Amino acid sequence: MLKLAPILLAILYGLVFWQFSAWRTRRELDARATVLNDAALTALTHKMARALDLPKIRVHVYEIEPINGLAAPDGRIFLTRGFLDRYKTGEVTAEELASVIAHELGHVALGHSRRRMIDFSGQNAVRVALSAILGRLLPGIGIWIANTLVAMLAASLSRTDEYEADEYAAALLTKAGIGTQPQKSLLSKLENLTGMRGAPPVWLASHPKTPDRISAIEALEERWRVGS
Structure with missing residues (x-):
């Protein structure tokens, strides 16, 4: 039981930290957010x-x-x-912003926030266990290896969430009569819009590469065509 204590404490820490992070995020959003008021976007959300x-x-x-x-x-x-400003300057269309809303709705509907709390707690426990083992076997670099392996695991889980939210958004946009073209066109713009060209290696990236996300949406559309 004593050997399990550090891992159990790590899980508890993960749960507490996530709850604190969620509380802090809610306070920040309450203080710095307003209800969206735009006729074109409202029509699309309807x-x-x-x-x-x-x-x-x-x-x-x-x-x-x-x-x-x-x-x-x-x-x-x-x-x-920042996104709304790009919309007002014409760099992003209302339909493209609707695809962002659909994607975020996917995260909510698929329970990604709740799952990430569990994932974070589990990852914290894995980090503690690996650090203890590798730190003993490889003094000096064992903890660094453990942290890197856990970061790779977290990135992989995050990429899975992004693909799932993309799929949800594609289905919703199609059913709503908006279609997936705005979703794909926005994805193709994101790197230029955000200025994030120096992306980390794919195994450490929290989001899949843009061409892979677009290809996944197109593969989904093809399955729908074949199945219809």
Whole structure:
């Protein structure tokens, strides 16, 4: 039992840390967010709400400059002010922003926030166990190897979530009559929009490579065509 104590403490730490992080995120969003008010985007969210048999989909604007979409742990959907600014200058269309909303709805519907809490706790326990073993076998570099292996695991799980959210969004956008073209066109723009060209190696990246995401959507569309 004593040997398991560090691992159990690591799991507990992961759960507590995640809850604290979710609380801090909620406070930040409450303080710096407003309800989205745009006629074209509202019309598109109404289409998606009808496709999901929901009365409405409420979207908030997070008042920060980085370009991003966010599904908060409490289920709220956010677009950043930076994204809205690009929309207002014509660099991003309303349909492309609707694809971001659909993607974030996917994260919520598929329970990714809750699953990440469990994943984080498990990863923390793995990190402690590996650090203890490798630190003893490979003094000096064992802990570094353990941290790298856990980072690779976390990145792999995150990439899986992104593919799943993309698939959900593709299905929703198709059912809503918006289609997947805006989803694919936005993905092709993201690197230029965000300026994130120096991406980490794929095994450490939290998001799949853009061509892989577009190819996955196109493969999904092909399966739908064959099955129809």
